[in-house]
Amino acid sequence: MAQATLEKRGFRNSPLETIVDRIWRFFCSVRAAVVEIAILAVLVLIGTLRGSSVPRWIADAIPATEGIVDRWYGWDVFHSMPFMLILAILTIAITVCTLNRAPGIWRTINEPTISTTRGFIRNADVSANATIAQPVESSLDAFTTSLKKKRYRVLSEEHGDAVHVYADKNRWAKLATFPFHLALILILIGGIVGARYGFKENEFIIPEGSVRDVGHGTGLSVKLDQFSDSWREDGTAASYRSDLVLYENGEEVKRDSITVNNPMSYGTTTFYQTSYGQAAQMRITDLDGNVLYEDATELGIYRSSTNPDAPAGIITLPQSNLRLNVIAPDEDRANAPMLDTLNLESGQMYVQIRGTGPDAGAEMQDAVLVQGVPQEINGIVVEFQRETRFTLLQVASNPGIPIFWAASFLLVGGLFATFYFPHRRIRAILDRSGEPGVTQIALAPLAKRDWSGQKDFRGVVEDLQRRLQTDFVVNERASTYLERPAKPASNSA
């Protein structure tokens, strides 16, 4: 890569090439990445504070900021243009950066530069040297064995009177940065896929014994076989359970019981237990006995204006252009007669029937049904069969889930490999130019300002010392953080 750029510089780039090159380099730059991540962080912070009382405090403290604070509360940061834009930029940057770095990292792993210079070793933060009373070949063998014991790969090359050595370990972990960074993109993709192709139904109701279609093109339908609950002594619900049967295109595919926090999943669709309520099993036929409706109707979703506390439900019969309001007895006896004008008994159900067609008037027919007794009203026969219950589920489908799982593993695994298997590198020169049969060895790690790397290097040197029975001189520079540019001649008093 480096060579390619060098060749290119020999020619004059066209303006377009220059621009492309500029943009490419902008996206490759870690410095730009820092700024981009910082901008993202600031936006996240603004969005976070919006959900808090902090802006209010600011407005209270500095009245002049009132207007800005109001705008702040009004701004949905996480769905705003700037937020999407910075996510897009980061995605491009990660992609470009990956493409740009891959060849270099591959070369570091597979064909690293072996030759080094004395200057590099001299200027390293820490280095070691020794005189070994053995010829270079056997010194190199001992050196190699020692490093291999410490899991280093050792590569060497003859350079005149010297052998140059490059040793490294954990080189494959260098690749871990790719799965990690790509995982960040995958999470975004998962989010987009989830938002675009997923759905969330907060009030999916199935009365006991009934089947309901999930819709949204899933081909799924669910039957509530049974609903059961258990109570604590104080009258609060301890838990409740729905026994569900799932059908895909009419075929049973799954059977499971769900409770709060124990949902049922099929493919990317998940059913969560949320709540439950009362329902009425109703049967409606026409005068010839053809069934128009036979199902449980959930009550308590609607509220009747005449009887506000009584559980109410609605049945629509599109074929007959009719709509039925179904109202159950008010459970609170104290409401009668003021709020509870119907004053139904248990086992009764009140229905109002109204036409829904274009020429339907406002007139309504009503009746009080008694459980198990079919009754003719307005040309149909309505029967309240029995009370049942419905379960209230939340249905969410997120096709992003598998992507999200994959991303999670790549992300954590990538970080783990990057952090706990650091790439350690050592360069050495074994020199035979002095007395015959004697090796001058000098070595240093590539560990600038890297305390751990230097510590690891000292361990390697100690090991060598033992193995070669030779004393090594370790040279350390004082802290490079504290090195200041040389001051002008001090004005001593």
Added chain:
Amino acid sequence: MEGMVRLSFYLFAAASIAVAAAWVCYMVYAVGFIRLRRTALATSTGMTVTGSSTEHVPGPMSAARFGSLFGWFAAVFAGLSVLTRAIASHRGPYSNMYEFSLAFVFVLTLAYMLFERFYNVRQLGAIVMTIALGMCLYLWSLPPRMREVDALNPALQNRPLMTLHVSAAIVAYATFAVSFAAAILFLIQLRKNVSWLPSAEMLDDIGFRAVTIGFPMLALVLILGSIWAHQAWGAYWSWDPKETAALFTWLVYGVYLHTRSLRGWRGQRSAIILLIGFVAVGFTYYGNYFFGGMHAYGGVN
């Protein structure tokens, strides 16, 4: 209070005392003596100029050793307190701020003691134990009813996920506290070149190592949290303020990790980002106090 819960409370009291004792010892060690040095300088014109400079002499090493001893006591007592409470409540430390903070004191002291052992430096103790002491005082300031073990809101009943989610958060925050302490000493070291402090390189390394634990842990918090949210609320990510606060914190440490590969940034500016990161941690930790949203249950609202 039931017996086990009471025992847990007494162990917490013991841990608080140990933290306070460790704090005093580390402080004595760190503050040491400030010696005033007066110097008389003769100038070339024959006048004499007197100048004074302060010199910092560390406190006795024995104080630091006692600090470590009390630090271990604190970790053990706090650990036992968390354990006995978990036995009594049959769950992880996530029902309210009392349990969460108690577990934090445990992991913070433990993480610090392990770092202290690994690097064989005791100078960070003064800062870390100040944080631990602050947490203990906060715990004592919480309403005593929180020390009881209550039945849990059904929405929080997914034990393994909740325990992992919260434990990862505690480990992340504790290690970030260690990196914060290292960053402070690093900044002091850059300016003053204090010989008794660890080298700048080592302090930088401590800060980085702590983040290499905290950063993946916080990633895990976000992931486990969203998996749990998926199960409890049917939504992976709802842009809930406590979620986004954790994301913000994670991004700050992401910036930190990148600055380490920028030559001009590594060092001072990286250390400053560690300080910002820890402010973000505090903000996320106490977020319950000023956020509404789904995490508002922590017992403080």
